[in-house]
Amino acid sequence: MSTQRAGDLLRHWRLERRLSQLELAGRAETSARHLSFIETGRATPSRTMLVHLSEHLEIPLRERNRLLLAAGYAPVYAEPSLDTPAMDAVRRAMRQILVGHEPYPALAIDQSWTMVDANVGVAQLLTGIDPALLTPPVNALRLSLHPDGLAGSIANLAEWRGHILARLSRQIEVTGAAELVELRDELRSYPGGVTELALPEPDQTVVPLRLLRDGNELSFISVTTVFGTPMNVTVAELAIESFFPADEDTMKLLTAR
Numbered sequence: 001m002s003t004q005r006a007g008d009l010l011r012h013w014r015l016e017r018r019l020s021q022l023e024l025a026g027r028a029e030t031s032a033r034h035l036s037f038i039e040t041g042r043a044t045p046s047r048t049m050l051v052h053l054s055e056h057l058e059i060p061l062r063e064r065n066r067l068l069l070a071a072g073y074a075p076v077y078a079e080p081s082l083d084t085p086a087m088d089a090v091r092r093a094m095r096q097i098l099v100g101h102e103p104y105p106a107l108a109i110d111q112s113w114t115m116v117d118a119n120v121g122v123a124q125l126l127t128g129i130d131p132a133l134l135t136p137p138v139n140a141l142r143l144s145l146h147p148d149g150l151a152g153s154i155a156n157l158a159e160w161r162g163h164i165l166a167r168l169s170r171q172i173e174v175t176g177a178a179e180l181v182e183l184r185d186e187l188r189s190y191p192g193g194v195t196e197l198a199l200p201e202p203d204q205t206v207v208p209l210r211l212l213r214d215g216n217e218l219s220f221i222s223v224t225t226v227f228g229t230p231m232n233v234t235v236a237e238l239a240i241e242s243f244f245p246a247d248e249d250t251m252k253l254l255t256a257r
Contacts, residue, residue, distance in 0.1 A: 006050065006071035007039040013057045014039075016176065027056045047073045060175050061236045062111075079233040082116060090227070090235055091117075097225065101242050103254045105220070111171075111237035112179050113141045121243075121254070125211065125218075128153070140241070141168065145187050155210040155217055161192045163207040208246045216253055219246035 014024050021039070025032040030049075037043035038053075045053075050071055054064045065075035080086050098106045098119040105121035115138040126134065130148035143149045145161055154160050165187060172180045209220045220243040230236035245251035 004070045005041065006045065006067055007041045009063075009067050009070055010050075010053060010057075011039045012176075013054075013059050013063070016173065017057055019057075024053070024056060028053055045071060047071070047076070051076065058174075061230065061233045063176065065233070077231070077233050077236075082234060082238075087234065090238070093227075094238070094240060097240055097242075104243055104245065106240060106242040107140060108238060108240050109140050110234075110239075111175065111177060113139050113183065115140050115143075116238070125150075125213065127213075139183070141183065141187060145190050145192060147191060150211065151190065151192055153212045155212055156208070157192045159207060160209055161187075161190075206246075209243065216249075218250045218253060220244060220250065221246045 014021070017024075019027075021035050022032045025035045028035075034043060035053075038045045038049075047068060050067055050073070051064065054067060059067065061077040062079070065077050065079075068075055082091065094108045094117055098108065098117060102119050102121050105119065105125055107118040107122050108116045110116055126143075129143070129150065130146075133143050133146055133149050141164060144154075145151050145164060151157055151161075165184065168180060168184050168187070171177075172184065206221045209222065211218045211220070223242045223244065225240040225242065227235050227238060245254065
């Protein structure tokens with residue numbers, strides 16, 4: 001998105017969501033004519049109207065601020081640093097979830113997949129990793145797929161790689177974030193097999209992460225947790241990735257440590 005005109009940005013997101021002007025106007029309870037005038041610059045939308053349209057287009061908060069700036073309005077969604085007092089409750093909630101998930105691995109990430117916190121379950125799986133990949137800021141996807149990272153220990157690397165790249169592509173569609181496009185290009189350059197998801201087996205429910213450690217195979221399923229009703233950019237872009245044992249052997253191995 002190279003343009004900075006509010007109307008062009010709105011049109012970009014409407015097309016990303018595969019909506020016609022008539023469909024969006026119906027959802028937002030406005031007229032298609034007025035929406036057309038906003039997109040072409042013939043009408044100047046109020047700040048309230050831009051936020052209203054953004055809600056119906058499910059535009060990420062960061063991009064809503066950009067839209068408001070393009071229209072000449074001040075951003076309405078703050079982006080506080082995670083270490084500020086205003087974020088104390090969020091940090092406490094994250095830490096409680098991470099610690100409560102032990103001994104199983106769990107980590108907190110931002111939109112760019114930078115690790116902002118992790119529990120001891122993650123740390124015990126990182127033996128043998130190139131120290132350069134563990135130097136902050138640590139990117140969780142780079143750590144997972146880099147040949148000097150976890151990739152050499154992932155038994156189903158091609159399958160897991162396909163899952164990661166497909167998930168990242170969906171995130172790019174939702175957010176339009178340029179840094180994620182760059183990250184995907186980097187990950188695609190790594191060795192590791194096919195980049196598309198294989199067809200599931202008849203009884204397969206999720207894509208597991210099968211990790212070889214100390215002569216054992218640990219099998220995990222992942223669950224993503226996000227904060228409900230976020231009202232600032234920082235919280236909206238946080239997520240917690242929790243890994244649960246996918247079989248009885250993995251559960252016994254991890255609880256015995």
